[in-house]
Amino acid sequence: MSNSSLLSITNLKAGVEGRTILKGVNLEIQAGEVHAIMGPNGSGKSTLASVIAGREGYEILGGGIRFKDQDILDLEPDERAHLGLFLAFQYPVEIPGVNTTYFLKSAINENRKARGQEELDAVAFLKFIKEKARLLDLPEDFLKRSLNVGFSGGEKKRNEIFQMAALEPTVAVLDETDSGLDIDALKVVANGVNQLRSPERAQLVITHYQRLLDYIVPDVVHVLYNGQIIKSGPKELALELEAKGYDWVIEEAGQAAAVTSQS
Amino acid sequence: MTTETLPIRPEDPFLEALQSKDPSSEEAQTWLVPIRQAGIAAYSQNGLPTTAHEDWRFTSLANLREVTFDLSLAPSTLSAMELESLPDPLQGKESIRLVLVDGQLDEGLSSRSLLPQGITLMSMKEAIQSHQTSIKAHLGQYTYGNDSPFAALNSALFCDGVYLHLPAGVELEIPIHIMHVTSDSSQGRVSLARNFFHLEQRASATVLETFCGPNKGAYLTSPTLECRVEDQAKLEHIKIQDESPEAFHMACVYASIDREAHFKSHYLSLGGKLSRNHIRTHLNGEGLCCTLNGLYLAQGHQVMDQHMVVDHAKPHTESHEYFNGILDDQSRGVFHGRIHVRQIAQKTDAKQTNKNLLLSEEAIADTKPQLEIYADDVRCTHGATIGQLDEEAIWYLRSRGIPRATARRMLVHAFAGEIIDRIDHPCIRESLDQLIWDQLEKLPHFHTHTSTDPS
Numbered sequence: 001m002s003n004s005s006l007l008s009i010t011n012l013k014a015g016v017e018g019r020t021i022l023k024g025v026n027l028e029i030q031a032g033e034v035h036a037i038m039g040p041n042g043s044g045k046s047t048l049a050s051v052i053a054g055r056e057g058y059e060i061l062g063g064g065i066r067f068k069d070q071d072i073l074d075l076e077p078d079e080r081a082h083l084g085l086f087l088a089f090q091y092p093v094e095i096p097g098v099n100t101t102y103f104l105k106s107a108i109n110e111n112r113k114a115r116g117q118e119e120l121d122a123v124a125f126l127k128f129i130k131e132k133a134r135l136l137d138l139p140e141d142f143l144k145r146s147l148n149v150g151f152s153g154g155e156k157k158r159n160e161i162f163q164m165a166a167l168e169p170t171v172a173v174l175d176e177t178d179s180g181l182d183i184d185a186l187k188v189v190a191n192g193v194n195q196l197r198s199p200e201r202a203q204l205v206i207t208h209y210q211r212l213l214d215y216i217v218p219d220v221v222h223v224l225y226n227g228q229i230i231k232s233g234p235k236e237l238a239l240e241l242e243a244k245g246y247d248w249v250i251e252e253a254g255q256a257a258a259v260t261s262q263s
Numbered sequence: 264m265t266t267e268t269l270p271i272r273p274e275d276p277f278l279e280a281l282q283s284k285d286p287s288s289e290e291a292q293t294w295l296v297p298i299r300q301a302g303i304a305a306y307s308q309n310g311l312p313t314t315a316h317e318d319w320r321f322t323s324l325a326n327l328r329e330v331t332f333d334l335s336l337a338p339s340t341l342s343a344m345e346l347e348s349l350p351d352p353l354q355g356k357e358s359i360r361l362v363l364v365d366g367q368l369d370e371g372l373s374s375r376s377l378l379p380q381g382i383t384l385m386s387m388k389e390a391i392q393s394h395q396t397s398i399k400a401h402l403g404q405y406t407y408g409n410d411s412p413f414a415a416l417n418s419a420l421f422c423d424g425v426y427l428h429l430p431a432g433v434e435l436e437i438p439i440h441i442m443h444v445t446s447d448s449s450q451g452r453v454s455l456a457r458n459f460f461h462l463e464q465r466a467s468a469t470v471l472e473t474f475c476g477p478n479k480g481a482y483l484t485s486p487t488l489e490c491r492v493e494d495q496a497k498l499e500h501i502k503i504q505d506e507s508p509e510a511f512h513m514a515c516v517y518a519s520i521d522r523e524a525h526f527k528s529h530y531l532s533l534g535g536k537l538s539r540n541h542i543r544t545h546l547n548g549e550g551l552c553c554t555l556n557g558l559y560l561a562q563g564h565q566v567m568d569q570h571m572v573v574d575h576a577k578p579h580t581e582s583h584e585y586f587n588g589i590l591d592d593q594s595r596g597v598f599h600g601r602i603h604v605r606q607i608a609q610k611t612d613a614k615q616t617n618k619n620l621l622l623s624e625e626a627i628a629d630t631k632p633q634l635e636i637y638a639d640d641v642r643c644t645h646g647a648t649i650g651q652l653d654e655e656a657i658w659y660l661r662s663r664g665i666p667r668a669t670a671r672r673m674l675v676h677a678f679a680g681e682i683i684d685r686i687d688h689p690c691i692r693e694s695l696d697q698l699i700w701d702q703l704e705k706l707p708h709f710h711t712h713t714s715t716d717p718s
């Protein structure tokens with residue numbers, strides 16, 4: 001593993017209630033890179049994202065995940081966040097009664113505390129998040145509202161990117177953040193991600209549509225199918241998948257597997 | 264008064280004492296005699312109910328029946344220092360404060376210096392004599408014929424309480440705080456404050472009632488409040504029950520609300536072994552709005568019961584009931600809410616929700632929202648939930664770096680905050696928000712869940 005590897009997943013197998021969903025995933029993301037994961041519904045994309053972020057309820061059946069050269073499988077989700085990991089949810093959760101500003105302040109300060117940084121005071125914090133909010137073109141009052149409550153689908157997705165912008169993670173995993181967005185919202189989301197790009201950071205973008213990748217140009221595109229990455233390639237792979245669908249990749253992988261098992 | 268139909272109930276703690284009363288010779292105010300007699304009669308009809316009674320199915324009075332109450336105990340006194348040591352949500356803020364010790368007004372501890380001219384705020388005992396004509400037409404008129412045995416007990420025996428009157432058009436900004444204190448731990452003390460708040464047309468006021476007691480001893484607090492809110496008047500009432508762990512708190516609140524008036528009544532239940540708010544509102548004029556809003560926080564073996572009927576008696580009336588319960592340990596929360604829409608009450612707009620959050624596996628919530636509708640053009644909704652903290656929400660918060668314990672606290676606080684946020688008076692809302700934070704911190708499973716918690 002090279003020194004600049006940020007996220008390193010080796011032969012990861014995971015499942016739920018005795019059912020194996022991830023069947024040996026290998027993924028290596030270097031600092032400065034953007035990786036895209038595509039694949040048909042039910043392939044295990046969200047499961048992979050959840051397992052990386054540390055969601056409870058998944059059984060790890062084998063393999064490992066290293067983040068910044070540290071084994072993170074035994075860490076709590078909040079501890080992973082403190083290390084600089086972020087997951088933009090496919091379905092952001094509505095939390096009535098928890099004010100967005102208050103939530104974000106708690107989140108930012110918990111992260112700062114864990115990293116040995118001083119907590120932000122109220123004034124500095126407000127200035128900081130107002131700047132970030134402008135970037136995401138969110139409705140004026142959303143900071144005062146309950147977290148995601150009454151937000152449209154698009155607003156919820158933008159709120160995810162807003163939180164990402166505010167938390168400035170080293171590795172961000174975006175789970176279908178583009179689904180259900182019109183082209184303007186898509187550009188806003190892409191802009192949010194691109195602002196974050198830097199030689200020290202990396203992003204893993206899960207998507208169904210190659211159009212997002214017109215705005216967030218990936219270094220590598222992977223196809224996840226039936227719990228395994230069956231093909232990886234340059235950004236042009238996304239165009240090819242868009243034009244021809246997944247069947248040919250699946251077929252190719254099937255033949256390769258057949259050859260392997262024969263030898 | 265006839266008593267021959269009485270069933271024998273030797274264990275009833277009050278029946279014998281009540282039946283030995285003879286109001287016609289003992290009551291100095293002749294106009295009060297029928298009120299006393301009606302109370303005795305109503306109580307005698309059923310005595311204290313058992314769980315066989317539909318309205319008491321989930322709330323057993325067995326514990327209360329075991330206590331030997333002493334109705335003859337004279338009210339005790341409280342020193343200014345003892346008073347200062349009691350929690351006061353309005354401490355340091357402007358308020359008009361009345362202190363009732365064992366159900367009787369203590370003038371020395373009260374402070375009415377900020378009370379504007381024209382508003383009457385005085386001891387009920389005094390008002391019965393000096394303001395007879397104003398009170399006579401109302402007292403006892405709003406209790407649906409003493410429809411609770413505790414209202415009946417109160418009517419039969421009350422000595423004192425608070426009388427508040429605002430003439431037409433008078434708006435009082437400064438909150439009135441009525442502190443009900445049980446003085447000492449004398450076993451079996453009974454406090455029966457009788458309160459009447461009368462707001463004439465367009466008047467407005469905010470009244471905070473707090474109830475607390477000593478740290479030990481079984482006592483009973485059974486206040487009865489009657490409110491008359493006339494056309495376009497506005498009353499915000501906040502009641503905080505924080506009795507001692509062995510105490511019984513059986514409160515009755517009756518409100519009769521007129522045209523375009525606003526009645527907003529909040530119930531915060533924190534203490535006591537067994538407590539109940541018996542609430543009846545009579546919606547008696549078009550264009551009015553009635554809101555009942557409550558939060559109960561129970562732990563240990565506490566039982567907290569909220570029992571209300573909202574009676575829509577005129578067309579175009581609006582009512583909301585929101586009650587949230589947070590139940591820990593082996594506590595029990597009971598909610599019974601009935602929206603009653605009379606045939607004449609077309610265009611009724613009524614909404615009722617009861618949500619219960621169980622912080623332990625052994626806590627119990629019983630909820631019974633009911634609609635009883637005799638009009639055909641109405642909008643009524645009701646709903647009830649019983650559940651634990653939303654694991655999806657906890658996961659979401661944790662993924663942002665918020666530790667599990669903090670995430671739990673945020674969610675519990677949010678659940679309580681839904682109720683607190685409905686309090687209009689900013690000063691009271693802020694102090695109650697703080698009070699709730701402090702109370703939540705004391706719940707055994709505020710930070711972690713009983714058994715299934717993995718972290």
Ligand SMILES: Nc1ncnc2c1ncn2[C@@H]1O[C@H](COP(=O)(O)OP(=O)(O)O)[C@@H](O)[C@H]1O
Pocket residue numbers: 016021039040041042043044045046047048
């Ligand atoms: N918590 C769960 N319980 C049971 N099955 C699950 C759970 N999460 C995912 N699955 C199953 O695992 C498979 C992969 O799901 P998912 O990771 O959501 O795929 P994708 O995001 O690629 O559409 C699906 O068949 C799904 O039904």
Ligand SMILES: [Mg+2]
Pocket residue numbers: 045046047090175176
């Ligand atoms: Mg998915």
